[in-house]
Amino acid sequence: MKRSVIQAELTKGATRLRVQTFYYESPSEMVRRPSRHTLALMSSRKKSSRGHFFNRHQADRLSDLGSLMFIPAGHSLFGMGPGGAQEMIACSFEAGAIPALSPLERSWDLSDLTQCYDIRSPRISDTLRRITQEVLTPGFASDILIDALINALPVELSRYFQTHPEAQTTPVSKRGQLSQRQLQTIEDYVREWPAGGVRCEDLAALVGLSRAHFMRLFKATTGMTAHAFVEQLRLQQAQTLLATTNMPLKQIAGQLGFATPASFSLAFRRLTGLTPGSYRTEYQ
Incomplete structure (x- = not known):
C-alpha cells in the first residue's frame, strides 16, 4: 500500500508533468502499465530497487532500476524496493501525438526494453529538473x-535511444563526448561525497583523462560545467533530505560536503529561492 502527495502538475498540449512524493510500505512492490509514454526521475531512488518488464508470454529478469526510467505506452513494469519516501518527477507524452518521439513509436521487445531501466543522461535529467524548478518557483x-524545455525533452529522449547502444560500448564518442558509462561513473562518485570534497582532477582521473580534456568533454556532453553538475546533485540530495527526513540542517550540510550550515543555506537559497527551513515547511 502507498500514499502520495502531489507538489505540482502541469499540462502543455500532449505533455503532462507531475511532481509527487510517494510513501511506500517497507518492502514495496508495484506494477505500472501507463497508457502514455512516461519518463520518470526518482530523486530518492534506493540502490536496491529492482524490476523488470513483462507481457502475457514472458518476462525479463530482474534488473537494477536507475533514478531515471522510461516506460513506453502500453508496456508493463514490475518494481520492488525497500520502501519509504520516493520523490518523483514524471513527464508523460500522449502516444502518437509528438513528432519528435516518432522513433520510439515502434514495437519494443524485452531486449529493447532493457535500455529503459536506467537512462544515464544528465541532459534529460537536467531538463526535467529545470522544468520542475520553473513550475515550483516561477521566475521571469x-x-x-517551460514551453522551450518541454519541446526539447522529447528530442533529447529520442536522441538518447538512437545513440544508446554505441554509448554503452565506446569509451568516448566519435563526436568528442563522454560515454554514458563514464557519466555514470562520475555521478556515482559524486553522490558518495568523498572526504575532502569533489575536485575536477579527481573526476578526470576516474575516466582516464587530463583535467583540461575532461572539462571540455564534460561541457560538450552535458551542456554544463562539472562544478554546476556537482551543485545540481547536491541540491537534489538536499531537497530529498529536507522533504523526507527531520535531519538537522547541520547534519545535512556536513553530509553534503558544506563547511558550515550557513554556507549550505546560502547555496540552497541561491539555487531555489527558498531557505532550507522554508523548503522543509512547504514540502514535508
Whole structure:
C-alpha cells in the first residue's frame, strides 16, 4: 500500500508533468502499465530497487532500476524496493501525438526494453529538473522557458535511444563526448561525497583523462560545467533530505560536503529561492 502527495502538475498540449512524493510500505512492490509514454526521475531512488518488464508470454529478469526510467505506452513494469519516501518527477507524452518521439513509436521487445531501466543522461535529467524548478518557483518569462524545455525533452529522449547502444560500448564518442558509462561513473562518485570534497582532477582521473580534456568533454556532453553538475546533485540530495527526513540542517550540510550550515543555506537559497527551513515547511 502507498500514499502520495502531489507538489505540482502541469499540462502543455500532449505533455503532462507531475511532481509527487510517494510513501511506500517497507518492502514495496508495484506494477505500472501507463497508457502514455512516461519518463520518470526518482530523486530518492534506493540502490536496491529492482524490476523488470513483462507481457502475457514472458518476462525479463530482474534488473537494477536507475533514478531515471522510461516506460513506453502500453508496456508493463514490475518494481520492488525497500520502501519509504520516493520523490518523483514524471513527464508523460500522449502516444502518437509528438513528432519528435516518432522513433520510439515502434514495437519494443524485452531486449529493447532493457535500455529503459536506467537512462544515464544528465541532459534529460537536467531538463526535467529545470522544468520542475520553473513550475515550483516561477521566475521571469517562466511560461516561455517551460514551453522551450518541454519541446526539447522529447528530442533529447529520442536522441538518447538512437545513440544508446554505441554509448554503452565506446569509451568516448566519435563526436568528442563522454560515454554514458563514464557519466555514470562520475555521478556515482559524486553522490558518495568523498572526504575532502569533489575536485575536477579527481573526476578526470576516474575516466582516464587530463583535467583540461575532461572539462571540455564534460561541457560538450552535458551542456554544463562539472562544478554546476556537482551543485545540481547536491541540491537534489538536499531537497530529498529536507522533504523526507527531520535531519538537522547541520547534519545535512556536513553530509553534503558544506563547511558550515550557513554556507549550505546560502547555496540552497541561491539555487531555489527558498531557505532550507522554508523548503522543509512547504514540502514535508
